[in-house]
Amino acid sequence: xxxxxAPSWLPGGHAQTLWPLLxxxxxxPLRRERWTTPDGDxxxxxxxxxxxxxxxxxxxxxxxxxxxSHYAISTAHACxxxxxxxxxxxxxxxxxxxxxxxxxxHSGDSAEIDWIxxxxxxxxxxxxxxxAGVSLGGNALLxxxxxxxxxxxxxxxxxxxxxxxxxxxxxxxxLARGFNRLYTQHxxxxxxxxxxxxxxxxxxxxxxxxxxxxxxxxxxxxxxxxPVHGFAGADDYWRRCSAKPFLKSIAVPTLAVNPKxxxxxxxxxxxxxxxxxxxxxxxxPAGGGHVGFVTGxxxxxxxxxxxxxxxxxxxxxx
Numbered sequence: 001x002x003x004x005x006a007p008s009w010l011p012g013g014h015a016q017t018l019w020p021l022l023x024x025x026x027x028x029p030l031r032r033e034r035w036t037t038p039d040g041d042x043x044x045x046x047x048x049x050x051x052x053x054x055x056x057x058x059x060x061x062x063x064x065x066x067x068x069s070h071y072a073i074s075t076a077h078a079c080x081x082x083x084x085x086x087x088x089x090x091x092x093x094x095x096x097x098x099x100x101x102x103x104x105x106h107s108g109d110s111a112e113i114d115w116i117x118x119x120x121x122x123x124x125x126x127x128x129x130x131x132a133g134v135s136l137g138g139n140a141l142l143x144x145x146x147x148x149x150x151x152x153x154x155x156x157x158x159x160x161x162x163x164x165x166x167x168x169x170x171x172x173x174x175l176a177r178g179f180n181r182l183y184t185q186h187x188x189x190x191x192x193x194x195x196x197x198x199x200x201x202x203x204x205x206x207x208x209x210x211x212x213x214x215x216x217x218x219x220x221x222x223x224x225x226x227p228v229h230g231f232a233g234a235d236d237y238w239r240r241c242s243a244k245p246f247l248k249s250i251a252v253p254t255l256a257v258n259p260k261x262x263x264x265x266x267x268x269x270x271x272x273x274x275x276x277x278x279x280x281x282x283x284x285p286a287g288g289g290h291v292g293f294v295t296g297x298x299x300x301x302x303x304x305x306x307x308x309x310x311x312x313x314x315x316x317x318x
Contacts, residue, residue, distance in 0.1 A: 001311040001312075004257070004287065004288050004293055004308070005286075009297070012261065013259070013262060013287070014289070016259075017263055019292065020071075020294060021070060023070075023300055023301075023302065024073055024302060025073055025077055027073050027076070028077065028080060030067060031049060032044055032046050033047065037101075040101065041100045041101040041103075042092075044090045045088065045089045046087075047085070048076050048085060048087075049085060054084055054085045055084045055130060056084070056085045056087060056127065057079060057085070057086050057087070057129075057130045057313065058087045058130065058132065059071075059086065060091075060137030060138070061088070061091070061094065062134045062138075062163075063136040064094065064191065065136075065137070066088075066096075070291075070302060072134075074306050075305070075309065076088075078303065079306070082310055091112065091137075092112075093198075098198065103229055104225075104228065106140075106225050106229050107136045107241045108139070108242075110140055113140050113144040118155060129157070130160075131159045131160075132159065132161070132162070132309050135163050135291055138243075138256075139161070139164040139168070140243075141164075142159065142161050142164055142166070142243035142247065142254070142256065143242075145246070145254060146245075146248070146249040147246060148251075149249055153251065158255070159252060159254050160254070160256075161255070162291060163259065166243050166247075167244050168237070168241060169235070169238040169242070170265060172216070172217045174263075174265065175216070175263075175264060176215075176217065176218065180263050181216075183290075187217065188214060188217075192212065192220075205228060210222075210223035218234045221233075225237060244275065247271055247275055247277065247280055249277065250277045250279060250280055251277065252317075253279055253281075253317045254277075254281065255281050255316070256276075256282055256283070257288075259285050259286070259289060260286055261286065261289060262290045264290045270284055281316070293308075
């Protein structure tokens with residue numbers, strides 16, 4: 001399958017990032033299950049069912065994403081057309097209902113990835129899964145694969161990550177500048193609202209005043225994400241949870257797609273061949289934005305990302 005090329009009528013990383021929000025297809029009906037986590041919390045998992053022996057694709061969403069995100073909807077349509085099963089786990093608090101425990105989710109939540117994948121594998125008779133992640137979900141999945149090494153091959157056929165923020169510090173600081181602050185404010189609006197609700201259930205969990213004052217992701221992660229999840233602060237969290245250092249330890253077929261015009265991660269921070277294991281395929285197209293990948297004539301379609309995932313798992317993990 002060809003490396004992505006952006007249509008000439010949609011120039012620039014910002015336009016390619018934002019346009020998909022206006023053209024996403026209608027959501028398909030999904031079946032939902034609620035799972036109890038090992039620590040007594042819950043997550044909601046949405047399923048697009050298919051034949052019993054159909055391939056199974058697990059897709060982990062991005063920051064404040066869900067099964068309603070445009071990439072999840074387009075992937076559901078592609079899986080339905082191909083006769084695949086699709087599993088869309090929601091990270092804690094992302095399915096429309098606040099989770100029960102103090103913790104939420106974060107960019108390096110590989111322990112959460114691990115138990116979700118292993119439970120799915122057990123529920124499907126020990127069959128190996130195709131595992132993919134978008135943005136934050138892609139970073140956490142790649143970190144999981146690097147930590148697991150060859151043991152990941154017992155659970156998945158391979159992994160694929162789309163627009164993963166492989167260097168969290170570079171991403172976080174870049175999102176605090178210029179037009180990128182629009183994305184930051186979008187995330188902070190939701191993160192602050194949900195964090196405020198969580199604080200009502202767990203008074204003193206973090207410094208509310210610092211959370212309210214946060215104007216960028218570093219300030220929010222330093223006040224909330226870091227301390228709530230056992231990190232010393234934003235710098236410690238970003239350093240320990242960036243997937244880039246784990247790419248050399250991956251031992252299963254892996255696809256990492258990162259457009260060079262992604263507004264979230266400057267191209268100069270992308271990994272090169274010397275930074276990854278031999279089984280990791282790097283695709284760094286000139287265009288695509290952040291999880292955009294629009295194709296065709298105006299107004300465009302969102303078919304490239306799901307088709308790239310299916311093609312990778314069919315052709316390179318069999």
